[in-house]
Amino acid sequence: MPDPTPEQLRDPLAGEGLEEQQAPSPALDEENPFSSMMARFDEAAAHLGLSPDAYAVLRRPDRQFKFAIPVQYPDGTVRVHKGYRIRHNLSLGPCLGGLRLESDLKREELAALAGWATWKNAALGIPFGGSAGGVDYDPRGQAEVTTEAVVRRYTAGLQDLLGPETDILSPDLHCNEQIMAWCLDTYSMHVRHTENAVVVGKPEGLAGTHGRDCAVGRSAIVLMERRLATMDISGPVDIVVQGAGTVGAQVMREAVARGHRVIAAGDFRGAAHNQAGLDIEALLAHRAAHGSVEGFAGGDAIDPSELLAQPCDVLIPAATADQIHSRNAASIQAKLIVEAANGPTSKRADGILSDRGIPVVPDLLGNAGSAVIAYFEWVQNRMGYQWTEEMVFERLDRMVIEAYDKARKIAKEHQVGLRLAACILGVKRVAYFDNMRGLYA
Secondary structure, eight states, rough: OOOHHHHHSSSOOSSSSSSOOOOOOOOOTTTTTHHHHHHHHHHHHHHHHHHHHHHHHHHOSEEEEEEEEEOTTTTTEEEEEEEEEEEEEOHHHEEEEEEEETTTTTHHHHHHHHHHHHHHHHHOOSSOEEEEEEEEETTSOOOOOHHHHHHHHHHHTTTTTOOOTTTTEEEOOTTOOHHHHHHHHHHHHHSSOOOOGGSOOOGGGGGGTTTTTTEEEHHHHHHHHHHHTTTTTTSOOOOOOOEEEHHEEEEEEEETTTTTTEEEEOOOOOOOOOOOOOOHHHHHHHHHHSSSSSSSSSEEEEOOOGGGOOOOEEEESSSSSSSSSSTTTGGGGGGEOOOOOSOBOOOHHHHHHHHTTOOOOOHHHHHHHOOOOOHHHHHHHHHHHOOOOOHHHHEEEEEEEHHHHHHHHHHHHHOOOOHHHHHHHHHHHHHHHHHHHOOOO
């Protein structure tokens, strides 16, 4: 697609007589992910010169749905949980977004994730919009029958919103292959046929795809190595990983497989450091057995709050949002940060890191493997044909590297950081085709 001109990015109906100009970002705390996302969108919109009309359309979610999920627990009590689904934009195609199971679920964080998914998909050249949803329920420590009831009731409650051409569920926090299989089965029972393409993240034998268990880690490490090459840093590097869940495990395994050393890793309860390199499989086995890195004997125990400040070549936050903020950004001693988590760095922290000369590969690119592999699974489901593992990896590497290189070019053209450049790349594409499609009245 040729780059749109500034005139093409502007709404042809915009002009004189407009009563409302571009509004500022919501006045929210810096740790509010929606505030951080909207502030970055505002910057991208300003660089692109979006009209007030185009800006107003793109900054608001297309639809926000909240509903009750009553569930009977094994003790006979009934608890009513809250379910959410937020669709941000459908200009490029159906929405794709995660299902999160989290007791402290926040609508603002879901809105941020949905918007960020839109820009990420567009930046990667994936024909999807962004969405996000979840339930205020934590499956850890709960009976499997209760979790299944929550997930099935959630899926049934969204029956009219979900579909392979409207909104596709993908796994997010505390969701695994079993949960996605329940989503698939529930939706399929309602439509009276198996509809594989409505859910991604499925088991490989149930219309899943090769590469699902390593895509995020692969994209993070591939781009880490590409960025390090431009910094004249070669050979094995020392890496600190925050997070030891699904994403953190993928990152650590991929890094070690490529010859690098993970010298420190941890979660919210505990962390371990070993300058010679942690035994990743032993660490992950310990976490699986005990629910945390805390107590791992293969390294020196350190306070989780000190993990981000450990001296290293590369820091990879792979846990939750806004872990790097204005209160700890000055203490980071890494030469490079690669974001494998969604929104781990606040806007103020971005400024501090930039002033200190610490480059960041942002989440829009760093964890792009999650979006790419979801797209690949959807494509294979629609084709009814599974690609080989080699085909998946070759195409995944190509897509994330192409997006990274385009973002680097935009960063140079606009004299901005890579995060804003990636956002500009995504917003530019959505705005162009949103304007081309026009408004249906």
